[in-house]
Amino acid sequence: MSVVTLQLGQCGTQIGHALFETLARETEVDQASGKSPLFDTFFRQPDEQRTDNKKKRHARSVLVDMEPKVVDRAVVSAASSSTKWCYAPGCCFSQQSGSGNNWARGYNSYGPTYVNDVCDLVRREAERADYLGGFLMLQSMAGGTGAGLGTYIAEAIRDSFPSSFLMNHCIWPYQSGEVIVQNYNSLLTLAHLAEVSDGIMLVENSALHSTCQRLLNIERPSFMDMNAVAARALSSALLPASYRPIAGGTSQSGRPVTLFGDIVEKLCCHPAYRLLSLRSLPQMPAGSIDFTTFTWPAILRRLQQMQVTGSLLEEGLRWDVKVNSSDNVHGRQVNKSLAAMLVLRSESPESVAGLSTPAKATALFLLRIPWCTQKSEGSVLLSIAGPSLNVPRRALRQKQSCEQKPVA
Amino acid sequence: MEEGVVNEMRKGRLGDLFDAQQLLTDVSGSGNNWAHGHHLYGPQYRDNLLDSIRRPVEACESLQSFLLLQSLGGGTGSGLGCYILNLLEDEFPEAYRFATSVFPSEDDDVITSPYNALLSLAELTEHADAVFPLENQALMDMCSLIQARSNPANNQPASLLSGPNTGKSRGKAFDSMNGIAANMLLHLTSSVRFEGPLNVDLNEITTNLVPFPRLHFLLASLSPLAAPRDVSKLAGAPRAVDQVFTEVFSREHQLMKVDPRKATYLACCLLMRGKMSIADMNRNVMRLRPNLRMVHWNPDGFKLGICSKPPVGVPFSLLGLVNNSCVVTSFRTMQDRFARLYKRKVYLHHYLQYMEEGAFAHASETVQGLIHEYTERASVYPVVPERKLRSVGMHFL
Numbered sequence: 001m002s003v004v005t006l007q008l009g010q011c012g013t014q015i016g017h018a019l020f021e022t023l024a025r026e027t028e029v030d031q032a033s034g035k036s037p038l039f040d041t042f043f044r045q046p047d048e049q050r051t052d053n054k055k056k057r058h059a060r061s062v063l064v065d066m067e068p069k070v071v072d073r074a075v076v077s078a079a080s081s082s083t084k085w086c087y088a089p090g091c092c093f094s095q096q097s098g099s100g101n102n103w104a105r106g107y108n109s110y111g112p113t114y115v116n117d118v119c120d121l122v123r124r125e126a127e128r129a130d131y132l133g134g135f136l137m138l139q140s141m142a143g144g145t146g147a148g149l150g151t152y153i154a155e156a157i158r159d160s161f162p163s164s165f166l167m168n169h170c171i172w173p174y175q176s177g178e179v180i181v182q183n184y185n186s187l188l189t190l191a192h193l194a195e196v197s198d199g200i201m202l203v204e205n206s207a208l209h210s211t212c213q214r215l216l217n218i219e220r221p222s223f224m225d226m227n228a229v230a231a232r233a234l235s236s237a238l239l240p241a242s243y244r245p246i247a248g249g250t251s252q253s254g255r256p257v258t259l260f261g262d263i264v265e266k267l268c269c270h271p272a273y274r275l276l277s278l279r280s281l282p283q284m285p286a287g288s289i290d291f292t293t294f295t296w297p298a299i300l301r302r303l304q305q306m307q308v309t310g311s312l313l314e315e316g317l318r319w320d321v322k323v324n325s326s327d328n329v330h331g332r333q334v335n336k337s338l339a340a341m342l343v344l345r346s347e348s349p350e351s352v353a354g355l356s357t358p359a360k361a362t363a364l365f366l367l368r369i370p371w372c373t374q375k376s377e378g379s380v381l382l383s384i385a386g387p388s389l390n391v392p393r394r395a396l397r398q399k400q401s402c403e404q405k406p407v408a
Numbered sequence: 409m410e411e412g413v414v415n416e417m418r419k420g421r422l423g424d425l426f427d428a429q430q431l432l433t434d435v436s437g438s439g440n441n442w443a444h445g446h447h448l449y450g451p452q453y454r455d456n457l458l459d460s461i462r463r464p465v466e467a468c469e470s471l472q473s474f475l476l477l478q479s480l481g482g483g484t485g486s487g488l489g490c491y492i493l494n495l496l497e498d499e500f501p502e503a504y505r506f507a508t509s510v511f512p513s514e515d516d517d518v519i520t521s522p523y524n525a526l527l528s529l530a531e532l533t534e535h536a537d538a539v540f541p542l543e544n545q546a547l548m549d550m551c552s553l554i555q556a557r558s559n560p561a562n563n564q565p566a567s568l569l570s571g572p573n574t575g576k577s578r579g580k581a582f583d584s585m586n587g588i589a590a591n592m593l594l595h596l597t598s599s600v601r602f603e604g605p606l607n608v609d610l611n612e613i614t615t616n617l618v619p620f621p622r623l624h625f626l627l628a629s630l631s632p633l634a635a636p637r638d639v640s641k642l643a644g645a646p647r648a649v650d651q652v653f654t655e656v657f658s659r660e661h662q663l664m665k666v667d668p669r670k671a672t673y674l675a676c677c678l679l680m681r682g683k684m685s686i687a688d689m690n691r692n693v694m695r696l697r698p699n700l701r702m703v704h705w706n707p708d709g710f711k712l713g714i715c716s717k718p719p720v721g722v723p724f725s726l727l728g729l730v731n732n733s734c735v736v737t738s739f740r741t742m743q744d745r746f747a748r749l750y751k752r753k754v755y756l757h758h759y760l761q762y763m764e765e766g767a768f769a770h771a772s773e774t775v776q777g778l779i780h781e782y783t784e785r786a787s788v789y790p791v792v793p794e795r796k797l798r799s800v801g802m803h804f805l
Contacts, residue, residue, distance in 0.1 A: 010607055069603045096470035100611030144615075176693055177708040178606070178686075180616040180675055209687065222685035223605040 002129035003041055003238070003259055004122060005061040005136045006153065009099075009146025010070045011171050012138040013063055017074045018227035019138070020059045022235045024083040041238075041259065043085060044128060058088040060129065062121045064153070066110060066145045068094040091125065093118055099144025103185040106148020107192075114149070115156045122157060134165030134198075134260035136238075139189075142173035142182035147189040151196075158196045165260035168197045169234060172204040198260065199268045201276045203230050207312040214315050215283040233280035237263075237343060267339045279306050283314055296344075307337060409449055409484045410437040430460050438483025442524040443762035445487020457492060458499065465500065473504035473610050475593070476536075480528040481512035481521035490531035497535050504537045504611060508593065511664070511738060513545040520755050522745035523768075529742065530771035533778050538614050538624045540592070541735065543664045547585035553660060554584075554633050591719070592628050592663060595727040598681050598715045606686065608679055608713030616711040617675045617731045620785060622778055625735045626677075629662045629728040631655040649684065649724070653692035656728040657700070664738060671734035672701045672786040677711040682724025684714060703786055733786035739779050746772065 007016035023042050043057040059078070063071045071094045079086045093114070099106045126132050135157055139146035157166060170189070173182045193200055208229050212221030216229070238259065268274050281303050284292065305317050411433045417423065418431070432453065438445040465471055474496055478485035489507075496505055509532065512521040532539050599608045618624045631652045656678070659667045680689060689712050702709060718724050749755065750768060759768075 014605070067607070067609065069607065073603055097472050098609040098611060100609060100615045102611075102615045144612075174690065175708065176690060176697070177710040178712050179612075180677075180706065180709045180711050209690070213687070220685045220687040222687070226686075 001041060001131045001133040001259060002060055003133045003136050004125045004129065005042070005138065006122065007061060007063045008137060008139040008150035008153065009065055009143050011140030011143065012146050013065060013070050013074050014223060015227050015230055016061060016138045017078060018231035019234055020061065020078070020085060021081065021083060022231045024085040026235065026239065041133070046088065057085045059085055060125055061087060061091060062125055063087065063092045064118055064149065066095045066149070067098045068096065091121060093121060099148060101144045101179050101181055101185070103144060103148040103188050106144045107152050110149050111152030115152060118153055119156050119160055123160065132164060133258065134167060137166070137168045139168065140171040140173065141186040141189045142179045143185065147185045151189050151192045154193060154196050165198050165264055166196065167199045167201065167260055168193055169201045169203065172202050174205045194274060197274065198264045199274050199276055201278055203278060204312070210313055211283055214313065216285050229283070233278045236280055236345065237278060263341065267341055269339060273338055279303060279312060281314055307340065409434040409445070409488065411435065429463065432456055432460055438487060440483045440518050440520050440524065441758050442483060442487040442527045443759040445483045446491045447762035449488050450491030454495070457495060471500065471503050473506055476505065476507040478507065479510035480525040481516055481518045482524065486524045486528040490528050493531060493535045504614060505535070506538050506540065506610065507532055507536045508540045508542065508589065510542045510544060513543055522742065522749050523755070523759065525742050526746040526775060527771045529739065530774040533622055533774055536624065538618060538626055540626055540628055541664055541738070542589055544585065546663050546665045547588050549660070550588055550633060551584045588630065592630055592727065594719065595630065595679060595681060595725065598717065599679065599713055602715050602717040604715035606712060606714040608711070613677060613729065617677055617729060619674055623674065623731060623782060623785060626729045627662060627664055627666065627668060627732055627735060629656050631661050631726050632722060633661065649688050650692055652726050653696060656726050657696060664735070666734040666737055668730055668732040668734045669700070671732050672703050673709070674703050674731040674733065674786060675706060675709045677729040679713040679715070679727045680724065681715045682718035683716065684724055686712070686714065733782045736779050736782045739775060743775055
């Protein structure tokens with residue numbers, strides 16, 4: 001089952017590159033044991049079997065940007081990376097002039113002009129797949145290409161492939177501003193994607209930044225560090241896993257997860273509620289792993305408390321907020337979630353067998369592939385929750401209220 | 409419209425860079441007369457100009473913008489320059505027009521510069537997409553600051569004074585000043601030419617920094633002005649980075665003689681060159697933001713950009729482009745100097761040979777409108793309309 005990834009704009013290209021790096025590293029170990037399902041999901045064999053790059057797998061990805069620099073850089077660095085993957089030749093689409101952070105330019109001007117070219121590339125990539133699981137779009141919400149053109153492409157894909165799943169991974173910009181018109185761009189993107197997409201994963205730049213600074217002890221995080229954190233969380237949610245039902249019963253136990261189908265079915269149950277958030281544990285610098293012991297109950301407790309308080313960071317959790325306590329009579333402090341999907345991965349899958357799942361998960365998945373780089377236990381929680389999105393919404397409302405007097 | 413300067417450039421070190429067909433000269437010059445440049449030479453050379461412009465445009469794959477380099481005090485740069493601005497708007501409407509204009513200083517050597525400057529300013533307000541104003545006085549002060557700071561024994565000119573003749577002690581004064589302006593332009597276009605983690609293109613500058621179409625005067629500031637003696641100390645030291653950010657907002661580093669801290673910021677753009685991370689930029693923006701008066705509808709109005717390649721000789725550098733209402737002081741000075749001359753109608757007959765007097769009043773009105781719009785838009789608190797209270801017992805009035 002295959003997933004076609006679209007990397008839109010500078011942010012999408014850079015995050016996609018980090019994502020494929022992470023996925024490639026994870027599959028290296030599993031390659032030894034024969035053909036792994038992960039191989040088919042995100043990578044494929046090159047079309048022509050040439051002897052020199054027989055070993056290099058091609059990523060199932062289409063890169064789109066309105067300026068050539070970032071896409072070229074990504075292709076070059078993938079080709080020269082130590083892990084055995086690269087971008088397929090002819091999978092990139094770039095122009096010269098750039099979108100200028102202008103959502104309208106990307107959507108209304110470049111969209112209709114270039115949609116046929118981009119959809120051709122996507123269609124070709126989709127036809128190479130035996131079983132198409134869906135499309136994953138990586139974009140930012142603050143820019144012009146990722147936000148504007150990306151939204152138009154999403155709508156075009158929805159028209160061309162009406163029964164495929166379309167998931168968007170969108171980066172929410174810093175509150176303090178990286179682009180001045182980011183509020184316009186973000187609002188317009190969200191409004192259009194809400195109609196078209198099956199699930200929108202929102203990842204905040206400020207959360208990634210704090211994770212790098214406070215948990216990974218990187219004093220001055222660069223975009224590469226933040227992309228690595230986001231890629232790790234996303235890959236944990238997307239790697240192949242087997243399903244384990246919650247309320248007992250062995251009818252479906254052990255079946256492999258259909259990648260986007262299960263996520264959409266279990267999480268995005270209502271068309272109005274499609275905004276997902278990702279929480280991944282544990283986050284720690286590579287050097288501290290050897291000195292830490294991991295136990296499932298501890299990890300799950302922390303994850304549950306993160307979910308309950310709506311915090312995106314493992315640190316500084318407020319443990320006094322409890323779910324069924326009489327203090328929160330109106331439940332204002334507790335972060336309410338509509339649905340949650342828990343993915344556990346470990347080196348020894350048996351250790352997870354006897355676990356009692358936390359109360360808030362509606363679906364539980366077990367990852368079959370252990371961590372190869374970190375050698376630790378870890379879990380990821382994908383959930384839909386309402387109040388945790390309050391902060392960005394308030395900022396948007398403030399921007400909308402500025403009065404515009406007509407220019408004389 | 410004079411051959412001297414262009415010929416000198418052709419004979420100089422960079423003579424091979426310029427195609428002889430792209431150089432247009434006349435013999436006598438414009439005589440510091442805006443009308444001579446705009447209304448006489450403009451129509452006369454219109455076809456030649458169009459040809460010269462069309463040739464490089466057709467060689468481009470995708471034309472994005474034009475960059476005009478001019479002064480506003482003279483005749484050709486201001487008069488013919490504004491004519492060319494109009495021409496570009498007619499012929500290539502989709503391309504952006506950026507103008508780097510040298511505003512005349514207080515003690516300018518051209519007597520009719522107030523007329524030329526005001527007429528040009530009116531044209532720039534209506535027809536340019538963004539203007540980067542420069543003032544000679546500010547550039548001169550920055551040069552003396554650099555010379556005071558840099559070590560004379562240090563023969564590596566790792567500073568912004570990297571103009572053509574600055575190595576020699578007998579270099580012309582304008583060379584160093586032009587070097588600063590050139591560095592500003594290089595910095596502005598660095599993201600277009602080199603890659604970086606957060607690219608900022610030229611059209612992003614207009615989208616983010618021009619909130620209303622006529623308020624497009626972007627004040628530039630550069631830091632650091634000169635590399636310190638020990639360049640290796642700079643790399644990685646967070647305090648040095650913070651120092652650079654503080655300097656960009658200070659009065660001495662602005663390329664115009666104005667103080668932005670005293671006025672309101674409509675928008676701000678910070679472009680970094682070098683191996684810096686977004687964390688450094690965010691930290692400094694958080695640190696400096698409370699000291700700045702931002703307009704109420706854009707309190708977080710910062711646009712950030714990072715380009716990986718640093719300029720020659722320094723490990724990193726920062727360009728600040730702000731849309732600030734302090735440019736209004738410069739416009740007001742220009743308006744006053746214009747009014748003083750216009751009241752007595754001195755030197756007017758030279759202009760009236762080629763244009764009508766109504767154009768002067770029109771230009772003055774345009775600039776007045778621009779000043780008014782800046783002051784109105786830049787009010788920090790929203791303007792609440794006063795409600796007339798009806799006094800009790802007075803309703804028979």
